[in-house]
Amino acid sequence: MSRTRQHDSRQRELQHLKRRIDALQREARELSDRIGSMGADRRCKQYAVVDSLMCTGCGLCERVCPAGAITVTRVAQVDRERCTGCGLCAANCPEHAIGLQGT
Ligand code: SF4
Ligand code: SF4
Numbered sequence: 674m675s676r677t678r679q680h681d682s683r684q685r686e687l688q689h690l691k692r693r694i695d696a697l698q699r700e701a702r703e704l705s706d707r708i709g710s711m712g713a714d715r716r717c718k719q720y721a722v723v724d725s726l727m728c729t730g731c732g733l734c735e736r737v738c739p740a741g742a743i744t745v746t747r748v749a750q751v752d753r754e755r756c757t758g759c760g761l762c763a764a765n766c767p768e769h770a771i772g773l774q775g776t
Pocket of ligand 2: 720737738739740741742743751755756757758759761762763
């Protein structure tokens with residue numbers, strides 16, 4: 674391959690790499706925006722709330738919670754930081770003592 678052709682080939686490769694870098698930077702910006710909006714979603718999420726007058730302390734919600742967000746002593750208590758708002762506890766509570774609330 675002549676020097677000129679080698680040079681042209683290098684230039685094309687460089688242009689290609691620059692376009693790839695631009696595309697990756699765009700992708701990184703989009704991902705960063707999405708992560709930012711997920712953070713906003715998390716701040717607005719729902720969480721479980723227990724009506725302590727209705728709760729019998731049976732412990733079912735503690736067993737079904739996939740996030741380990743419920744502790745039952747006398748009645749169930751929800752750790753809002755852990756709760757993902759999935760609603761499994763509310764769906765399984767035999768006393769209908771759990772509801773979901775938004776923050
Ligand atoms: S399942 Fe319902 S009644 Fe049982 S501990 Fe949980 S909130 Fe209370
Ligand atoms: S809503 Fe889901 S994550 Fe939150 S306490 Fe109930 S079962 Fe656990």
